[in-house]
Amino acid sequence: MTAPILSLDGVSKSFGGLDVISNVGFDVAAGGRTALIGPNGAGKTTLFNLIFGVYRQDSGAIRLEGRDISTVPSRRRIGLGMARSFQNIRLMPHLSVIENIMLGQQARANGLGAMLTPLSLFGRTKWRVEAEALLASMGLGTYPCEVVATLPYGIRKKIEVVRALAASPKLLLLDEPAAGLNPSETANLRDFLVEIADGGVTLLVVEHDMGFVRSLCDHAVVLNFGRKIYDGPTARVQDDPDVLEAYLGPRHAPAAAGEGAHAA
Numbered sequence: 001m002t003a004p005i006l007s008l009d010g011v012s013k014s015f016g017g018l019d020v021i022s023n024v025g026f027d028v029a030a031g032g033r034t035a036l037i038g039p040n041g042a043g044k045t046t047l048f049n050l051i052f053g054v055y056r057q058d059s060g061a062i063r064l065e066g067r068d069i070s071t072v073p074s075r076r077r078i079g080l081g082m083a084r085s086f087q088n089i090r091l092m093p094h095l096s097v098i099e100n101i102m103l104g105q106q107a108r109a110n111g112l113g114a115m116l117t118p119l120s121l122f123g124r125t126k127w128r129v130e131a132e133a134l135l136a137s138m139g140l141g142t143y144p145c146e147v148v149a150t151l152p153y154g155i156r157k158k159i160e161v162v163r164a165l166a167a168s169p170k171l172l173l174l175d176e177p178a179a180g181l182n183p184s185e186t187a188n189l190r191d192f193l194v195e196i197a198d199g200g201v202t203l204l205v206v207e208h209d210m211g212f213v214r215s216l217c218d219h220a221v222v223l224n225f226g227r228k229i230y231d232g233p234t235a236r237v238q239d240d241p242d243v244l245e246a247y248l249g250p251r252h253a254p255a256a257a258g259e260g261a262h263a264a
C-alpha cells in the first residue's frame with residue numbers, strides 16, 4: 001500500500017457530553033481518492049474540522065506525512081500542505097474570480113516575508129500571474145474578471161475548489177462538492193476532480209451522492225454515530241451489512257439496498 005499522507009489514530013471528540021467522534025482511525029493513501037461517507041449527523045463535518053484543526057480532538061492523534069499535527073493550528077496546517085472547500089460556498093461574492101483565487105494564495109503564505117508581500121488585487125503581481133495560470137490550467141481561463149456573484153452555481157463550485165488549490169495543497173478536503181449540482185454539472189465536476197487528483201493532489205471527499213462517490217473515489221470510510229463502520233474499496237461499500245444497516249435500519253431488505261444508499 002502507498003504510504004499514507006494522512007493518518008487518524010483513535011480520534012475522539014465530544015461536545016457537552018455528546019460523543020460525536022468515537023475512537024476513529026484510518027489512513028488516507030497518498031495520491032488516492034478517498035470518500036468519507038455516512039448518514040446525516042454521522043460526524044463527517046466534525047471529523048473534517050478536526051483534520052483541518054478547526055477543533056482539537058479530545059484524544060487520539062492526527063498525522064500528516066507521519067508528523068503529529070494534533071496541536072498545529074488550522075492556519076499552519078495550510079502551510080503544511082492541507083486545504084479544504086466548504087459545504088456552502090465561501091467565496092467572496094462581490095469580488096472577482098481572480099481576487100478570490102488570490103485570497104486562496106494568501107492563505108498559503110506564512111512567515112514574515114509573506115506577510116510583507118503586498119496583496120495588490122489590481123496590479124499584475126507574481127501571485128496574480130500564478131492565479132491566472134492556475135485558472136487557465138483548470139479550464140476557467142475566461143472568468144478571471146467576472147464578479148463571482150454573477151456566475152452560475154456549478155462554476156462557483158469549481159472556483160471554490162480552485163481557490164483551495166491556490167494554496168498548493170498535497171491533501172485537498174472537499175465537503176459535499178456535488179451538493180446542489182445538476183447531473184451534467186456533477187459529471188463535469190467529477191472529471192475536474194479526477195484531473196486534479198491525476199496532477200498529484202490527494203482527495204478526501206465528504207459526499208452524499210453515492211453515484212458521484214463511486215465514480216470518483218477508490219476508497220471509502222463510513223461513519224455512523226461517530227464510529228467507523230467500514231474502511232475499504234468503494235466498489236464493495238454498498239454490500240457491507242453494517243453500512244446497509246446504518247443507511248436502511250436493522251431490518252433492511254437487500255433488494256432495497258441500492259435505492260436507500262443512493263438517497264443517503
Ligand SMILES: Nc1ncnc2c1ncn2[C@@H]1O[C@H](COP(=O)(O)OP(=O)(O)OP(=O)(O)O)[C@@H](O)[C@H]1O
Nearest residue numbers: 015016018020038039040041042043044045046047
Ligand atoms: N459544535 C457543536 N456542538 C454541539 N454538537 C455538535 C457540534 N457540531 C456538531 N455537533 C453534533 O455532532 C453530530 C455530528 O454532526 P456533523 O455535522 O459532524 O455530522 P455530518 O455527518 O457532517 O452530518 P451531515 O451529513 O448532515 O452534514 C450531530 O449530532 C451534530 O448536532
